[in-house]
Amino acid sequence: MTMRELIALAMPSADRTTDSSTVPQVHALNILRALYRDTRLGENIIPFVSEGMRAAVLGFTSPVWAVRNSSTLLFSTLITRIFGVKKGKDEHSKKNRMTGREFFTRFPALYPFLLSQLEEAAATVESDSGQVKLHPSLFLLLLVLSRLYPSPMDGSSSPLGLAPFMPFIMRCGRSAVYRTREMAARALVPFVLVTQVPSTVCSLVQELPLQPGPKIQHNHIHGTLLQVLFLLRSYQADSHRPLPAGSGIGEALHQRMWLASRQNSCVVTRGAFLDVLVCLCGPKISLLEGEHHCSS
Known part of the structure; x- marks a missing residue:
């Protein structure tokens, strides 16, 4: 009482x-x-x-x-x-996490609440509009979601699956606020299974513009590149193996190399694109045969 x-x-x-x-x-x-x-x-x-x-x-x-x-x-x-x-000094350590299935089984009332709140927050995100809109609870929502990760038992028909959250987290990556884009990228990583990282990264890269233009939204580009970068780093840490051949990531990046050149007037997105290339061509993750265009 x-x-x-x-x-x-x-x-x-x-x-x-x-x-x-x-x-x-x-x-x-x-x-x-x-x-x-x-x-x-x-x-x-x-x-x-x-x-x-x-x-x-x-x-x-x-x-x-x-x-x-x-x-x-x-x-x-x-x-x-x-x-x-919190265990360890790393604020983003994989310790002190639980699967979404376990979390929402213990606290079922939070599933519809967090989903509706995230949908409301994502709807307020604006990019390159000249007006910054930031939902007051957005940071709190992303902090909670970043502590979850998908369960191997989750399926497309699972009532407590994390898939419905992903579009809204990706949407938050378009925010005009740098910190929001970074938090959205970190929150997305636990929602993507290791086996789904290559296909998810390829889909994200294909959303990037093929050439510069007057309607380019650099906040959206930067948020997408951060999501790609954090997913690749997570894949590198979890799988300890190179990306599978034929994933299409190298070719998709090669088609958008203007982002790393002087054609791209935004140094923030240029730097983020170069970070992605360094991650791909590093010693632990490298482009395999059939995706030589990016490394060349």
């Missing part, structure tokens, strides 16, 4: 738009944070994690700074409660 009352107070309301009217909400968020951090409660607190996550993500959209601050602290505590204390 206490948890339900606290979560109800922590949820945003249309009546709470000023500092004075949000005082109970801030206190509820802070008390929830203390309860989720208390290890003595053990598994007894797990049934309330889904609603706590909803309160944290929705609270971050509040116009009141105190609510956003308390929501951020609650979100951080919930990430630790769900995935465990």
Whole structure:
């Protein structure tokens, strides 16, 4: 009863738009944070994690700074409660992760919530429009999703599969904000099985323009190149083998070599394209026979 009352107070309301009217909400968020951090409660607190996550993500959209601050602290505590204390210095380490199947089986209410929130956030992404639109909860959503990875048991008919999230994550790569594009690229990696990396990378590369033009969207190009780069690095770390012959990646890159030349006036996308080439031609991943065009 206490948890339900606290979560109800922590949820945003249309009546709470000023500092004075949000005082109970801030206190509820802070008390929830203390309860989720208390290890003595053990598994007894797990049934309330889904609603706590909803309160944290929705609270971050509040116009009141105190609510956003308390929501951020609650979100951080919930990430630790769900995935465990961070192991190692690498913030993007593969430790402290779980499969999407396990995550959404434990917290089924979060599946439709996170998917709908990500869809809403992705719809606000603009690129090269002169106007930066950033959904308040986008960073939190990408942080949660980057902690998941697909299960070998997931199929196309799986009700808890991660595939529905992928188009929206890719869409976030078009953002005019550099940090958003980078986070979207990192969040995409866990959603792609190692066996699907070559085909996914090839599809992404084929989305890049074949030649310069007045309508080129460099934010979109950069976001796509970052997704390609992080997928290749993940493939390099996980498979320890070269890309399969005939994947078409080398030929697709060769057709878009203008991105690495002075024809490309954007140094950010030029540098990202060169990073992709270096990754492909490095000692651990190299282009195989039939894809010699890029290396030449």
